[in-house]
Structures are given as C-alpha cells and as structure tokens.
Amino acid sequence: MTENALDTAGRKAAAATAAGESAVPAGNSSTGGPGPSTVAGPPPGVGGRPPRPTLGRRALGLADSLWRPALVLAAFFAAWWFVAAQEYVPNYLVPTPVQVWTTMTDQWSELARHTLVTLYETVVGFVLAAALGLAAAVAIAYSRTLDKALYPIVLFAQVIPKIAIAPLLVVWFGLGFTPKIILAVLIAFFPVVISGVAGLRSTDPELLDLAATMGAGPWRTFRKIRFPNALPHLMAGLKVAVTLAVVGAVVGEFVGASEGLGYVLLLANGNLDSALLFADLILMSGIGIVLFVLVEIAEALLIPWHASRRAGVPLTTS
Amino acid sequence: MTAAPARAGTAIGMSGLTVRFSSRRSQTTALDDVSLDIEPGEFVTIVGPSGCGKSTLLKIVAGLVRPTSGEVSLLDRPVKGPQKEIGFVFQKAALLEWRGARANILLQAEMRGMDRAQAARRADELIEMTGLTGFEKALPHELSGGMQQRVALCRALLHSPPVLLMDEPFGALDALTREQMNAELHRIWRETGTTVVLVTHSIAEAVFLGTRVVVMSARPGRIIRTFPVELPAHRDYAQVMSDPRFDRLATDLRGLLGSAAANH
Structure with missing residues (x-):
C-alpha cells in the first residue's frame, strides 16, 4: 500500500497534465461509425481537476479551516481567565491560566517524565490493539466458523465495562506497565475489529469473482483487493481506537500506579492542587490530540484516493 | 440445440445445464436443460427477459456457479471451479x-x-x-x-484470453456511448479472434455484434431459439442499422421475446 500511496501524489500531477492534452486520443482506427474525435472527450472529472495545490495554498487552506475553531477556543480561554482572575470562583477550584502555566513550567521535568510514561503505555496499547484487532477482523471475515464463534463474543464483550476490570488487572499484574497496556488494548480493540470486519466485508463480490477467474490465491486477493478496499473503514476505526487507548492507559493508572499522568491526577486531586490538575489534563489531551493527528496523517498518505479524503477535510490537502 | 456431446475444438460446450436455487420456502429453477455448443471465434449473443438466468449461465461457464445438473466444458476441458482461460466483464466496471x-x-x-x-x-x-x-x-x-x-x-x-464472457457490459451506458462501444468491441473481436459470449437486453446490440443470437425464455430459463446472423463479418454500425436483414432479424427477435415474456 505504501508504494501505492507514494506514487499517487506524483500520479495526480501527471494525470492533471495528461488530461489537458488528451482531448483527441491517438490511433483510434474507427469502423466508420462515430469518428474518433467524439470517442473520448475528457470526462467531466478529469478536465475540471484542480492542479495540485502549492505549499502556500495548502497553508492558506489549513488556516481557513482552523480560524473558526481557534476563535471559539480563544473565547473560551478568555472567559476562563476572566472568571478565575476576578475570583468569581475561588482559585483553589479554578486556577488562572497563569497559575497553570507556572505550575507546568516549574514542575516540567517531573511532568515530562509522567507524560512519557502515559504516552508509552498508550502507544504500545494502541499498536497491540491495532495488530490484534486486524488479525481478529481478518479471521472473522475469512472464516464462517470463526465468524459464528468469535464475533458474538466480541460484540458481547463490549457490554462489559472494561474500566471495571482495571482493579483485577492490578491484582494480577501489579503496578507496572502491564495492566495499563492491557486495559488500553481491551478498550481500543473493539473499534478496530468492528471497522476491520466491516471494511473487509465491503469488497464488491464481482471483484472477488474476478479475482477467482484471474487464478489468484487468497493471499494475493487479500493484498491487492480486500485489504486496500478495507482501509478507509479501518482508518476510521483506528482514529477512534487511538483516543480510547489514552483513556485505557489513564484509567489503568488511576487504579494503581506510581507514575504516569493518571497517577499525577490522583495526587493533585488529593492535595487540592487544581493548577497541577489542569496542567495534567492539558498534557493528557495533548497526547490524545498528537496521536489522533498522526493517525490522520497516516490516513491521508494511505488513502488519498478515498471519497472522505477528497472533500475539504481539515489537516489534509483538500 | 440438441444435447450434442462436446466435439473436439469446441470453445464452450454446455449440455443439459439446470440450476435450481432453493430457499427455505420455495425452490426456483433458474435454468432448465440448457444445451449450447460454441465454436472458437464465434460471437454469441444471448438475449432474454430479465431474470431468465442469462448471467447465471455465464457464471457457470466461468466456473463461479456450479450447475445443479448438466455438464459444461471450456476449451474441451470440463469446468470444475473458477476458470483462468477467460476474461470477464460485468455490467459494473468493478475497478479498484x-x-x-x-x-x-x-x-x-x-x-x-x-x-x-x-x-x-x-x-x-x-x-x-x-x-x-x-x-x-x-x-x-x-x-x-x-x-x-x-x-x-x-x-x-x-x-x-481465448474466451471473453460479457454480462451486459454496456447496460449502464447512455445510448450514444453504447453504440460507440459496440463498434469498438466488434473491431476488437475481429482483430483478436477471441470467442465472445455476450449477454444483453438490447436486440440491436445482440444483432449487430453476434454471429449467432440465442433467445432465452423467462424463468425457468430455456433456450427458445438460435438465430444465425446473416450479416457480413466486417460490420459498420450505420450500414448494419439500415440493412433490411438487420430489420427482419430484429423484428423476429422482438416478436419472439414479446411472446416469451407474455407466456410467462
């Protein structure tokens, strides 16, 4: 797929130029019916394709899509600052942005360490969930037996409040990384499986018939047709999964840990240190946002051809 | 038309093909005792009302559907499972x-x-x-x-491929594009000498392209008649349309298809 994704960028540019000069296809020896000039006028989509946007244009497009939410955030921030500074609510409940900022810079080395711990648990959990989820999805999509045996259990397991398993995991695996990672995997697994199964099942049956007449084995059919076809679904599932993995890691830390942002949150809570609490929350959200954006970028690189990528989605080339 | 055994040098041989689909409530016969031999290099077009099992017939030849009973051979070898010596075109382009x-x-x-x-x-x-x-x-x-x-x-x-199977390939196209595609397909067939079986709803398409037109009845699908097309091998769209032989054959087909639908 990467090979495919990489040359698509070049292909776009090349096709755009090609479309311009191809109104009359060459060498069409007609049977005397309709002349070659009428055979292939450029189809609507090709002729009207906008050229690949330059870097400046893309930056402008990004700015255009970002200024509205930025304005809303700024308004919210201003309101927070005003309320806190005027002490309509006491500062031990709602600190001012300056207090939060001071706390964050003062305790940066400590906070950075805890952030890395949570980031590590989240990323490992997410990667494992993606790998296991995809494997389960493939098994379910390919085997009727596994479909009937596994899928109902996967669906049913979703009703178990997985956060409630956290104490058990701590009892079993102690206070280290393991219970947090397992919890992150458990929470992030579900959307990957569901989206993977939906994606793999969405293959056009005629394409599968075609693959059969091409004499291709199941592995080739998977690699060339079913997997790339499932990618749009799968990427949507991965985006949900990555934010859920953060939740899993933090909740795991709540239950029993000596490090990590979840642990710091409990500590700050116990000390009524709301400035630290806010700083901690911001860092947690930061992890979620950064990982989400990374998955978005991966999606833009992997499936630039997909309809969801053609519309003006923020953070992409539009 | 009779269930002749597949002779040497037959591109496609079908004899006594019957397909029944059974659901929980009922059993439907999609194809009933269809026998047809197709020589190498022929262009056979199959017309018939919707749901007469034309598409199923192609899928049987491709080895994608197993008949309930009957035999099918491709290039003198019995068809068991998906066939590789064919090209298949569907109504949808089915592109990646x-x-x-x-x-x-x-x-x-x-x-x-x-x-x-x-x-x-x-x-x-x-x-x-x-x-x-x-x-x-x-x-x-x-x-x-x-x-x-x-x-x-x-x-x-x-x-x-020695055999090209086409399942209403131009059904979703507008009339003008369809004529162009017909002319192009005719030219490609002449140039490559491939055996073609094309399923269509269009009588004009069937006559213009085919060396033989097979007419099927509504469900259960049976072959009602086979018409040889007495038009030159090298055909020009405009000429064929104004050829009296085209008119006669098209009229016959229309009459036959009308009664086939009415008797259903």
Missing part, C-alpha cells in the same frame, strides 16, 4: 478505486503473476486500441462510465 486506469488493467497481470514487461506492453497496446490514451493515470472516479467500462474491457483482454 485507488488505482489509475493503467494500474487497474495491470491488476490482471499481477494477479496471474504474468511477465511484467510483456504485460506492460500489452496494456499500452490495449490502451491505444480502446482510446484510453491520456487517461492512463486517471482514477476511476475521474472517468466517465464509458471510459470505466473500456478499462474493464482492457483488463479482461490483457492476458489475451
């Missing part, structure tokens, strides 16, 4: 939406593990032959329906 036109055509080569250089040359030939030049890199969503179907046709022809 992440691949450009040329890459979609080359899918055939990749899936078969064909020689890359040779396949690339053949793809370029076909692209030129079907007027896709200049659109090699265009993604399917950037192509019109006619262009997409050209890509599907090139993909089906890439490995130079």
Whole structure:
C-alpha cells in the first residue's frame, strides 16, 4: 500500500497534465461509425481537476479551516481567565491560566517524565490493539466458523465495562506497565475489529469473482483487493481506537500506579492542587490530540484516493 | 440445440445445464436443460427477459456457479471451479478505486503473476486500441462510465484470453456511448479472434455484434431459439442499422421475446 500511496501524489500531477492534452486520443482506427474525435472527450472529472495545490495554498487552506475553531477556543480561554482572575470562583477550584502555566513550567521535568510514561503505555496499547484487532477482523471475515464463534463474543464483550476490570488487572499484574497496556488494548480493540470486519466485508463480490477467474490465491486477493478496499473503514476505526487507548492507559493508572499522568491526577486531586490538575489534563489531551493527528496523517498518505479524503477535510490537502 | 456431446475444438460446450436455487420456502429453477455448443471465434449473443438466468449461465461457464445438473466444458476441458482461460466483464466496471486506469488493467497481470514487461506492453497496446490514451493515470472516479467500462474491457483482454464472457457490459451506458462501444468491441473481436459470449437486453446490440443470437425464455430459463446472423463479418454500425436483414432479424427477435415474456 505504501508504494501505492507514494506514487499517487506524483500520479495526480501527471494525470492533471495528461488530461489537458488528451482531448483527441491517438490511433483510434474507427469502423466508420462515430469518428474518433467524439470517442473520448475528457470526462467531466478529469478536465475540471484542480492542479495540485502549492505549499502556500495548502497553508492558506489549513488556516481557513482552523480560524473558526481557534476563535471559539480563544473565547473560551478568555472567559476562563476572566472568571478565575476576578475570583468569581475561588482559585483553589479554578486556577488562572497563569497559575497553570507556572505550575507546568516549574514542575516540567517531573511532568515530562509522567507524560512519557502515559504516552508509552498508550502507544504500545494502541499498536497491540491495532495488530490484534486486524488479525481478529481478518479471521472473522475469512472464516464462517470463526465468524459464528468469535464475533458474538466480541460484540458481547463490549457490554462489559472494561474500566471495571482495571482493579483485577492490578491484582494480577501489579503496578507496572502491564495492566495499563492491557486495559488500553481491551478498550481500543473493539473499534478496530468492528471497522476491520466491516471494511473487509465491503469488497464488491464481482471483484472477488474476478479475482477467482484471474487464478489468484487468497493471499494475493487479500493484498491487492480486500485489504486496500478495507482501509478507509479501518482508518476510521483506528482514529477512534487511538483516543480510547489514552483513556485505557489513564484509567489503568488511576487504579494503581506510581507514575504516569493518571497517577499525577490522583495526587493533585488529593492535595487540592487544581493548577497541577489542569496542567495534567492539558498534557493528557495533548497526547490524545498528537496521536489522533498522526493517525490522520497516516490516513491521508494511505488513502488519498478515498471519497472522505477528497472533500475539504481539515489537516489534509483538500 | 440438441444435447450434442462436446466435439473436439469446441470453445464452450454446455449440455443439459439446470440450476435450481432453493430457499427455505420455495425452490426456483433458474435454468432448465440448457444445451449450447460454441465454436472458437464465434460471437454469441444471448438475449432474454430479465431474470431468465442469462448471467447465471455465464457464471457457470466461468466456473463461479456450479450447475445443479448438466455438464459444461471450456476449451474441451470440463469446468470444475473458477476458470483462468477467460476474461470477464460485468455490467459494473468493478475497478479498484485507488488505482489509475493503467494500474487497474495491470491488476490482471499481477494477479496471474504474468511477465511484467510483456504485460506492460500489452496494456499500452490495449490502451491505444480502446482510446484510453491520456487517461492512463486517471482514477476511476475521474472517468466517465464509458471510459470505466473500456478499462474493464482492457483488463479482461490483457492476458489475451481465448474466451471473453460479457454480462451486459454496456447496460449502464447512455445510448450514444453504447453504440460507440459496440463498434469498438466488434473491431476488437475481429482483430483478436477471441470467442465472445455476450449477454444483453438490447436486440440491436445482440444483432449487430453476434454471429449467432440465442433467445432465452423467462424463468425457468430455456433456450427458445438460435438465430444465425446473416450479416457480413466486417460490420459498420450505420450500414448494419439500415440493412433490411438487420430489420427482419430484429423484428423476429422482438416478436419472439414479446411472446416469451407474455407466456410467462
């Protein structure tokens, strides 16, 4: 797929130029019916394709899509600052942005360490969930037996409040990384499986018939047709999964840990240190946002051809 | 028409093909005792009312559907499982939406593990032959329906199959594009000598393209009659349309299809 994704960028540019000069296809020896000039006028989509946007244009497009939410955030921030500074609510409940900022810079080395711990648990959990989820999805999509045996259990397991398993995991695996990672995997697994199964099942049956007449084995059919076809679904599932993995890691830390942002949150809570609490929350959200954006970028690189990528989605080339 | 055993040198031999689909409540017979031999190089068109099992017939020849009873052979070998010596074109182009036109055509080569250089040359030939030049890199969503179907046709022809099976390939196209595609397909058939079986709803298409027209009845699908088409091998669309033999055959077919639908 990467090979495919990489040359698509070049292909776009090349096709755009090609479309311009191809109104009359060459060498069409007609049977005397309709002349070659009428055979292939450029189809609507090709002729009207906008050229690949330059870097400046893309930056402008990004700015255009970002200024509205930025304005809303700024308004919210201003309101927070005003309320806190005027002490309509006491500062031990709602600190001012300056207090939060001071706390964050003062305790940066400590906070950075805890952030890395949570980031590590989240990323490992997410990667494992993606790998296991995809494997389960493939098994379910390919085997009727596994479909009937596994899928109902996967669906049913979703009703178990997985956060409630956290104490058990701590009892079993102690206070280290393991219970947090397992919890992150458990929470992030579900959307990957569901989206993977939906994606793999969405293959056009005629394409599968075609693959059969091409004499291709199941592995080739998977690699060339079913997997790339499932990618749009799968990427949507991965985006949900990555934010859920953060939740899993933090909740795991709540239950029993000596490090990590979840642990710091409990500590700050116990000390009524709301400035630290806010700083901690911001860092947690930061992890979620950064990982989400990374998955978005991966999606833009992997499936630039997909309809969801053609519309003006923020953070992409539009 | 009679259930003749497949002779040596038969492209496709069908004898006594019957297909029943059984659901929980009922049993439907899609095809009833269909026998048909097709010689190499023939262009056989199959017309019939909707749901007469025409598509099922093609899928049986391709080895994608097993008949309930009866025998089918392709190039004198019994059909057991999906066949590789064919090209298949569906009503939908069924292209991979992440691949450009040329890459979609080359899918055939990749899936078969064909020689890359040779396949690339053949793809370029076909692209030129079907007027896709200049659109090699265009993604399917950037192509019109006619262009997409050209890509599907090139993909089906890439490995130079001895037999080409087409299931209403131009059914979704507008009338003008359809005529162009008919003329092009006729030319490709003349140039390649491939045996073609084409299922269609259009009487004009069936007569213009076919060397033989097979008429099927509504469900259960049976072969009512087979007409040889007495038109020159080299056909020109405008000439054929004004040929009295075309008119006569088209009228016969229309009458037969009308009664076939009415008797249902």
